[in-house]
Amino acid sequence: xxxxxxxxxxxxxxxxxxxxxxxxxxxxxxxIPTICYHEKLKPFGGCRLCTVEAEASGRTSLVxxxxxxxxxxxxxxxxxxxxxxxRKVLTEQLLAYAPESEVLxxxxxxxxxxxxxxxxxxxxxxxxxxxxxxxxxxxxxxxxGFVDRGPRREISFIPEIAARECWDCKECFPLCPTSAxxxxxxxxxxxxxxxxxxRACTTMADTNSIREMNQTDASFAANDESKxxxxxxxxxxx
Amino acid sequence: MINSPAELEQFRQDILAKRSSEKARISVCxxxxxxxxGARKVIDAFNAEIEKEGLESEVCVKGTGCPGFCERxxxxxxxxxxxxYLQVTPQDVPEIVAKTIQQKKVVERxxxxxxxxxxxxxxxxxxxxxxxxxxNIIGNNIKIDPKCIDDYLALGGYSALTKTLFQMTPEEVVDxxxxxxxxxxxxxxxxxxxxxxxxxxAPGDTKYVIVNADEGDPGAFMDRAVLEGNPHSxxxxxxxxxxxxxSHEGYVYVRQEYPLALENVGVAIKQAQxxxxxxxxxxxxxxxxxxxxxxxxxxxxxxxxxxxxxxLEGKPGEPRSRPPYPATSGLWGKPTNINNVETWxxxxxxxxxxxxxxxxxxxxxxxxxxxxSLVGKIKNTGLVEVPMGATLRDIIYKIGDGIxxxxxxxxxxxxxxxxxxxPEEHLDIPVDFDELIKVGAIMxxxxxxxxxxxxxxxxxxxxxxxxxxxxxxxxxxxxxxxxKQMHRILTNITxxxxxxxxxxxxxELAMSTGSASLCALGRSAANPVLSTLRYFRHEYETHIKxxxxxxxxxxxxxxxxxxxxxxxxxxxxxxxxxSQAVMGGKNLIHIVDQTKCNACGTCFEVCPxxxxxxxxxxxxxxxxxxxxxxxxxxxxxxxPKKAKQAETAV
Numbered sequence: 001x002x003x004x005x006x007x008x009x010x011x012x013x014x015x016x017x018x019x020x021x022x023x024x025x026x027x028x029x030x031x032i033p034t035i036c037y038h039e040k041l042k043p044f045g046g047c048r049l050c051t052v053e054a055e056a057s058g059r060t061s062l063v064x065x066x067x068x069x070x071x072x073x074x075x076x077x078x079x080x081x082x083x084x085x086x087r088k089v090l091t092e093q094l095l096a097y098a099p100e101s102e103v104l105x106x107x108x109x110x111x112x113x114x115x116x117x118x119x120x121x122x123x124x125x126x127x128x129x130x131x132x133x134x135x136x137x138x139x140x141x142x143x144x145g146f147v148d149r150g151p152r153r154e155i156s157f158i159p160e161i162a163a164r165e166c167w168d169c170k171e172c173f174p175l176c177p178t179s180a181x182x183x184x185x186x187x188x189x190x191x192x193x194x195x196x197x198x199r200a201c202t203t204m205a206d207t208n209s210i211r212e213m214n215q216t217d218a219s220f221a222a223n224d225e226s227k228x229x230x231x232x233x234x235x236x237x238x
Numbered sequence: 239m240i241n242s243p244a245e246l247e248q249f250r251q252d253i254l255a256k257r258s259s260e261k262a263r264i265s266v267c268x269x270x271x272x273x274x275x276g277a278r279k280v281i282d283a284f285n286a287e288i289e290k291e292g293l294e295s296e297v298c299v300k301g302t303g304c305p306g307f308c309e310r311x312x313x314x315x316x317x318x319x320x321x322x323y324l325q326v327t328p329q330d331v332p333e334i335v336a337k338t339i340q341q342k343k344v345v346e347r348x349x350x351x352x353x354x355x356x357x358x359x360x361x362x363x364x365x366x367x368x369x370x371x372x373x374n375i376i377g378n379n380i381k382i383d384p385k386c387i388d389d390y391l392a393l394g395g396y397s398a399l400t401k402t403l404f405q406m407t408p409e410e411v412v413d414x415x416x417x418x419x420x421x422x423x424x425x426x427x428x429x430x431x432x433x434x435x436x437x438x439x440a441p442g443d444t445k446y447v448i449v450n451a452d453e454g455d456p457g458a459f460m461d462r463a464v465l466e467g468n469p470h471s472x473x474x475x476x477x478x479x480x481x482x483x484x485s486h487e488g489y490v491y492v493r494q495e496y497p498l499a500l501e502n503v504g505v506a507i508k509q510a511q512x513x514x515x516x517x518x519x520x521x522x523x524x525x526x527x528x529x530x531x532x533x534x535x536x537x538x539x540x541x542x543x544x545x546x547x548x549x550l551e552g553k554p555g556e557p558r559s560r561p562p563y564p565a566t567s568g569l570w571g572k573p574t575n576i577n578n579v580e581t582w583x584x585x586x587x588x589x590x591x592x593x594x595x596x597x598x599x600x601x602x603x604x605x606x607x608x609x610x611s612l613v614g615k616i617k618n619t620g621l622v623e624v625p626m627g628a629t630l631r632d633i634i635y636k637i638g639d640g641i642x643x644x645x646x647x648x649x650x651x652x653x654x655x656x657x658x659x660x661p662e663e664h665l666d667i668p669v670d671f672d673e674l675i676k677v678g679a680i681m682x683x684x685x686x687x688x689x690x691x692x693x694x695x696x697x698x699x700x701x702x703x704x705x706x707x708x709x710x711x712x713x714x715x716x717x718x719x720x721x722k723q724m725h726r727i728l729t730n731i732t733x734x735x736x737x738x739x740x741x742x743x744x745x746e747l748a749m750s751t752g753s754a755s756l757c758a759l760g761r762s763a764a765n766p767v768l769s770t771l772r773y774f775r776h777e778y779e780t781h782i783k784x785x786x787x788x789x790x791x792x793x794x795x796x797x798x799x800x801x802x803x804x805x806x807x808x809x810x811x812x813x814x815x816x817s818q819a820v821m822g823g824k825n826l827i828h829i830v831d832q833t834k835c836n837a838c839g840t841c842f843e844v845c846p847x848x849x850x851x852x853x854x855x856x857x858x859x860x861x862x863x864x865x866x867x868x869x870x871x872x873x874x875x876x877x878p879k880k881a882k883q884a885e886t887a888v
Contacts, residue, residue, distance in 0.1 A: 044713075045558070045559045045713075045714065046713050046714050046715065046756075047714075047715050048714050048755070048756070051753070051754045062753045062754060064559060064754075064756070067559040068559070068561075069561060082753065085749065085750070086716075086749070086750045086753055089716075089720070089746055089747065089749075089750040090715055090716060090719075090750060090754065093715060093716075093719035093720065093723065094715060094719070096719075118723060119726075126715070127712065127715070127718070129713075146712075149539075149554075149710070149711050149712045150707060150708055150710040150711065150712045150718060150722075151707055151710070151712065151718060151722045153712030153718065
């Protein structure tokens with residue numbers, strides 16, 4: 001670990017070479033907005049709200065402060081017309097999911113974002129990944145994960161694990177900047193009894209009883225992914 | 239097992255000695271394109287005919303790699319004369335064997351014929367499509383059966399490897415590649431030598447080298463053709479790179495959708511291991527190196543190197559931020575060097591012929607040749623290898639032979655889904671990494687899609703954004719949300735729901751997505767929008783303000799109706815209409831029911847030219863239907879010609 005000095009918003013900042021630009025800025029009392037950042041978790045670089053301008057050896061580029069490592073002589077600007085307009089659009093895009101989120105409302109105020117600019121989305125989840133990463137990195141339970149990709153990406157609890165681990169934990173709930181996480185968990189809880197009884201049935205090698213159970217309680221068929229997605233949406237919508 | 243350079247040379251001489259006789263060779267392209275048009279049956283027919291004629295000792299038949307002229311496949315080249323036949327069918331085979339093999343004559347009708355000059359080309363090299371190319375990499379494909387290492391060795395294969403292992407230090411290899419000016423062919427265009435140097439100097443004993451064969455651009459098949467057609471050239475490049483960097487383990491990351499490439503590269507690795515080009519103590523040099531094949535599951539984003547690495551580790555293929563670069567922390571945290579298929583294929587050429595030979599070709603900052611897949615509205619679809627700096631005009635008109643159907647050129651889209659569209663006014667720019675960026679496009683991995691006057695540029699942007707929406711991994715919000723929103727706006731515009739301010743919003747989204755996204759997919763995702771806005775802004779405005787699609791592509795903005803004065807009541811459009819929107823009937827002027835019509839344009843296409851009765855309009859409503867009683871056509875009694883003549887004679 002060696003000492004480096006860099007400039008952030010015109011201010012000389014001393015840092016160590018294992019720090020990111022975000023670490024250095026916060027140590028110097030300079031605030032950069034973030035959503036997906038959490039001090040207990042590895043930097044993710046997902047929300048990109050912390051985008052800043054970094055100038056090194058004559059080249060300026062837009063980088064995510066939470067993942068970009070400091071280097072000697074780096075010149076960082078945390079606000080500019082371009083940065084502000086990026087943060088404005090990013091906030092507006094996320095507000096389409098979670099217009100009531102406090103974090104987003106504060107950002108909207110700071111960057112003059114219009115919460116109605118983009119059409120409202122059916123899910124509240126803004127995919128910051130805090131719950132997924134907290135469960136993976138800190139709790140190491142892997143009870144919640146991402147499924148699918150691109151615009152179809154969503155978070156999902158794995159019923160078998162969630163039934164066993166989540167009831168006494170729920171440490172991810174307060175991390176969530178929206179209400180999506182709780183909705184997802186409520187869904188899982190409703191699935192959990194089926195998941196555990198299905199496991200019991202399999203042990204007895206009694207596949208018929210699973211089939212019967214699925215028929216009698218079809219809406220909670222744990223293996224039916226599409227149904228659980230519809231349910232998740234229904235719960236999210238209220 | 240070959241244990242020394244001398245043994246390799248002896249082995250090579252033995253192969254050449256067996257081949258030095260006057261034996262004729264029939265090479266049939268067995269690349270994916272020609273196989274799809276029946277090359278396998280042509281090969282079987284040749285084998286059967288040769289057996290029938292008892293010519294086995296005089297002729298050999300080979301299924302080879304793809305030489306690139308896919309438009310005219312299956313392609314057959316007969317050596318030593320280099321006679322090239324196009325679009326060969328199994329029915330042509332007896333004639334070819336009788337005339338060309340036995341009588342040494344050519345079968346005129348199967349030759350390439352220039353339709354303008356009416357000139358025929360006998361030899362492969364005389365065909366204009368090939369004549370204007372510089373085929374350093376793909377040129378060998380037609381000479382090689384990809385499953386036969388002897389073919390590669392007969393062409394001097396693996397001699398660059400012996401030169402590397404026995405005459406050069408790793409530093410010298412890196413310096414040679416640096417000096418050659420080779421830049422990454424996957425799209426990044428980063429100096430290969432500098433990349434190698436970084437991986438070589440990175441601390442650590444375990445290092446990896448990787449072939450990125452996750453080619454995913456719509457319409458691009460350069461890497462596929464090289465990997466399928468000449469896999470040993472890539473393996474040789476990879477072994478040389480491994481020696482230079484100090485790696486003992488390599489991977490070929492091939493997408494599962496390329497079954498033939500997977501098969502051929504698998505066979506090639508096995509053969510190279512048996513010959514001693516892979517494994518322990520390669521050719522007695524004390525250098526150990528081996529290669530494994532990894533099958534990709536088909537996510538476009540896995541072509542991005544950090545996503546590829548995670549995918550290779552068995553994790554979800556999502557990019558991570560750089561630095562650290564893979565050169566210092568790549569696969570399983572070890573220094574790793576990833577290059578694209580075509581980049582690796584260039585390496586043996588550089589080592590064999592020297593950097594000075596290599597960097598003669600090309601422009602000031604882009605050296606060597608580049609393979610492009612030329613597709614779209616172009617007469618000669620196929621793979622084209624030209625020196626960097628060739629003009630787009632030469633590629634389109636000299637090699638591609640221009641636009642079919644007498645249509646006018648509109649734009650050429652380069653660089654894959656995140657590339658840009660270049661209009662007529664820039665066709666004379668030299669094609670290299672930097673010049674393409676100046677006109678708002680990118681080199682990418684070498685896709686080139688030609689578009690004619692019937693192409694709607696807003697629809698093109700919508701098409702590519704749709705692709706990118708599906709292929710965004712969804713990890714970072716500017717890409718996931720920005721690309722989705724841009725696609726929504728473009729869909730609205732093409733469906734007639736465009737509104738004031740859409741263009742400005744597109745520009746704003748393009749800025750945020752292009753500047754703030756995590757990886758190159760998002761950072762370049764706005765290119766299709768920005769480049770079409772730059773050159774074809776008026777088309778966007780026409781769509782939004784006049785609700786008109788000038789090229790009649792956007793179904794939501796086009797209507798079709800039948801000109802009652804021209805309709806011949808032939809009932810063809812009535813029969814072909816997929817939505818039963820044509821009200822026809824015998825001797826009744828046909829009418830398009832606008833409430834049912836989805837503007838697919840089939841009626842327009844099938845209406846016989848002698849009538850030309852189907853009219854397409856955009857930006858205005860179709861005229862009101864004619865009254866029911868006015869639909870009846872009163873026809874004259876049909877009198878046969880003979881009877882008519884008899885009548886007049888009387």
